Amino acid sequence: MNFFSEKIIDWYLINKRDLPWRKTKDAYLIWLSEIILQQTRVDQGMDYYLNFVNEFPSVKHLAKAKNEKVMKLWQGLGYYSRARNLHTTAQLISEKYNGKFPSDYETILSLKGVGEYTAAAIASFAFDKPHAVVDGNVYRVLSRVFGIETPIDSTIGKKEFNILANKLINPKKPSTHNQAIMEFGAMQCKPANPDCLGCVLNTMCFAFSKKRITELPVKANKTKVRNRYFNYIVFNYRGKTIINKRITKDIWTNLYDFPLIETTTELSETEFLKSSEWKKYIGELDYTVKSVSTAFKHILSHQKIYARFWEISCKTPFNSLVSDTTISIKKNDITKFAVPRLIENYLKGWI
Numbered sequence: 001m002n003f004f005s006e007k008i009i010d011w012y013l014i015n016k017r018d019l020p021w022r023k024t025k026d027a028y029l030i031w032l033s034e035i036i037l038q039q040t041r042v043d044q045g046m047d048y049y050l051n052f053v054n055e056f057p058s059v060k061h062l063a064k065a066k067n068e069k070v071m072k073l074w075q076g077l078g079y080y081s082r083a084r085n086l087h088t089t090a091q092l093i094s095e096k097y098n099g100k101f102p103s104d105y106e107t108i109l110s111l112k113g114v115g116e117y118t119a120a121a122i123a124s125f126a127f128d129k130p131h132a133v134v135d136g137n138v139y140r141v142l143s144r145v146f147g148i149e150t151p152i153d154s155t156i157g158k159k160e161f162n163i164l165a166n167k168l169i170n171p172k173k174p175s176t177h178n179q180a181i182m183e184f185g186a187m188q189c190k191p192a193n194p195d196c197l198g199c200v201l202n203t204m205c206f207a208f209s210k211k212r213i214t215e216l217p218v219k220a221n222k223t224k225v226r227n228r229y230f231n232y233i234v235f236n237y238r239g240k241t242i243i244n245k246r247i248t249k250d251i252w253t254n255l256y257d258f259p260l261i262e263t264t265t266e267l268s269e270t271e272f273l274k275s276s277e278w279k280k281y282i283g284e285l286d287y288t289v290k291s292v293s294t295a296f297k298h299i300l301s302h303q304k305i306y307a308r309f310w311e312i313s314c315k316t317p318f319n320s321l322v323s324d325t326t327i328s329i330k331k332n333d334i335t336k337f338a339v340p341r342l343i344e345n346y347l348k349g350w351i
């Protein structure tokens, strides 16, 4: 066994966190945990994992579920395409493979929502296949220990790290090796202020010996962030409101929010009420503005959303505003629908 693998496995066996998906070889449960944990911290994802397992103990249970139920259980986790892909893939496994999760890497990789990292994780954790996982933690550990300066978000960088990770994997213990390197990155070789003096790899670590920890790993492109300005219209007519099912290929597809008017800049209240978008939308409806919230700031990976909620009291029914994708509901019934976290935050002060 190579020195690197030996050291991180020894470290892992002493320091690993006790996590439920590490105690199983069931590929369905491992897949579920991996999809939940993409872009999500372990402490945040834990309850979601337990709720999903409880509600859908097997891939067939998940396949049979209504999409609305899956989305509701996912509410608050973000990156909702993960939930949609999870459901679609469960249906495919249920029908095409009779509920048995495929075990070879290429077939796992062909599943919707499964990338190279997730395929390697499932193939190694569930089936002990020697495919190295390369996630953000692994990039950090390898770039620091081996002094690799190739950007991790470049095609050439991804290839280089992938080759190295596969060279280092212990073919006799691929599952433990992969778990170990990821845990090592998450707990020991942290992004900021890692405890290098107490680290089992410090004698072989390039970044430690050259004092270059803060410079590694290297990223070529900083993500561009776009500002968006949302004006949510929260109607009230005799205890009823309107909600909107998001069907376009924007963020939050298939979730519910309120009717939305998006503007290119933040408008004052007067500017908004005079805008052609508002006038066109509200038409002849008789209303008063009950209140306007301050902007709720909501940060996504590529977008910063500033959302204000306009509470509008209607003097006459709002039937003219109800369409194929908007529905009229009793205000408190909104809790039955899957909504984005931004709406959930607003509702905290409302219900």
Ligand code: SF4
Pocket (backbone or CB within 6 Å): 141, 144, 145, 188, 189, 190, 194, 195, 196, 197, 199, 200, 201, 202, 205, 206, 207, 208, 213
């Ligand atoms: S010595 Fe520091 S930088 Fe190097 S692997 Fe250990 S924790 Fe990471």
